[in-house]
Amino acid sequence: MQYSYIKPRSKTIFTKDMQLLFTFFGVTIFMLFSTYSFLIFRDYRFKQDLADISVQKEQLSSSILKMNQQIATIEKQNLMSEKIFTKNSVLKDSINNLFDLIPSRVTLSEAKIMEDGLILYGITPNKDVYNFMLQAPLRSIFHRTYSSFYPVENGWLRFVSTNYIDEEELKDEN
Amino acid sequence: MKINFSKQNIYLLILCIFLLIFVLVFSFAVLIPEGKEYRLKRTELNKESLELRQLSDFSIEKEVILQKLRSDNINVIRAFDAEFNSQRFEKLHRNFFTSLKISKRAKLEDEEGFSVYEVNTTSQISSPKSFYDFLDALNKSSWIISVNFPINFKREGEMISSSFTMRVYNNNKDLNTTK
Numbered sequence: 001m002q003y004s005y006i007k008p009r010s011k012t013i014f015t016k017d018m019q020l021l022f023t024f025f026g027v028t029i030f031m032l033f034s035t036y037s038f039l040i041f042r043d044y045r046f047k048q049d050l051a052d053i054s055v056q057k058e059q060l061s062s063s064i065l066k067m068n069q070q071i072a073t074i075e076k077q078n079l080m081s082e083k084i085f086t087k088n089s090v091l092k093d094s095i096n097n098l099f100d101l102i103p104s105r106v107t108l109s110e111a112k113i114m115e116d117g118l119i120l121y122g123i124t125p126n127k128d129v130y131n132f133m134l135q136a137p138l139r140s141i142f143h144r145t146y147s148s149f150y151p152v153e154n155g156w157l158r159f160v161s162t163n164y165i166d167e168e169e170l171k172d173e174n
Numbered sequence: 175m176k177i178n179f180s181k182q183n184i185y186l187l188i189l190c191i192f193l194l195i196f197v198l199v200f201s202f203a204v205l206i207p208e209g210k211e212y213r214l215k216r217t218e219l220n221k222e223s224l225e226l227r228q229l230s231d232f233s234i235e236k237e238v239i240l241q242k243l244r245s246d247n248i249n250v251i252r253a254f255d256a257e258f259n260s261q262r263f264e265k266l267h268r269n270f271f272t273s274l275k276i277s278k279r280a281k282l283e284d285e286e287g288f289s290v291y292e293v294n295t296t297s298q299i300s301s302p303k304s305f306y307d308f309l310d311a312l313n314k315s316s317w318i319i320s321v322n323f324p325i326n327f328k329r330e331g332e333m334i335s336s337s338f339t340m341r342v343y344n345n346n347k348d349l350n351t352t353k
Contacts, residue, residue, distance in 0.1 A: 021190060029196075032197065035209075036208065039208045042212055043208075043211070050218070056226055057222075057226055057229055063233055067233070067236040067240050070240055074243045074244065076287065077247065077250050080288060084319070088319075088321055091321055091325075108327075110328045111326070112325075113325040115324075
């Protein structure tokens, strides 16, 4: 027996109101979770970036340290080479000055140049020439000067001039 | 006035309140603290990036200084690295002397962190000028060499025989490596 002429409407839990509600909260929750996921992802990336930066900083620091050591070494080498080159140049000038000091009338046969002294062997026509022309300038340079003479066959004198610089006196002068 | 709520509307309201509470709790308990942490970490990352950039700039600056020092002092660096070779030395400096002989080398104590070797030299020169030229040439040679006392000059006929010691300075391999 039929009581109505229309077909019965199918009942559903997803009514219009429910659909609207789920759509609204669905979108809201999706946005919340998306934001949360974004933050979690960024947090992960930050950690990675910080670790990378930390490694790079460590590498740069060690590289800077190494370069500083190399710079110090080169500066040390440069300083040392300058010192040695100056020493060689001073030595050259000293020897040059020494040979310039020898008067033409005195003939040198041997010269021993030491760090704190000078020994000269040679021949001189007489003591006066030696004393005035060689010993006088030597005395002005060295603190102690000793001379000894030996006659040779032609009447000239063979001399040995020993001259020393006293380190202590040199320090006092400075 | 009496308001009639259908059962369905009450369920809807409860669900709505529940979801709203969830959204609020999630936002305030999770999302906002996470956002604050994100902001802090971003600031920290920016700070670290800035420090890295400064360090990188400093490193480049140092590199430039090092390269300049290297190029300015390349001869000195090579000379300190070069192993002394007496045959090559004789060959290079023979023209200053009539004869030149380098004797066996002896290791001395390190000086200012550099290895020092001493070599004895006996030679014959025609005039002191040759010796001055030799000293000038030493400062441009492939090694770092200083001429040391005692220096002996002895007249032998028309020639001057000279004997002196030379000190060759090398990098101490443990301390001074510039490569």
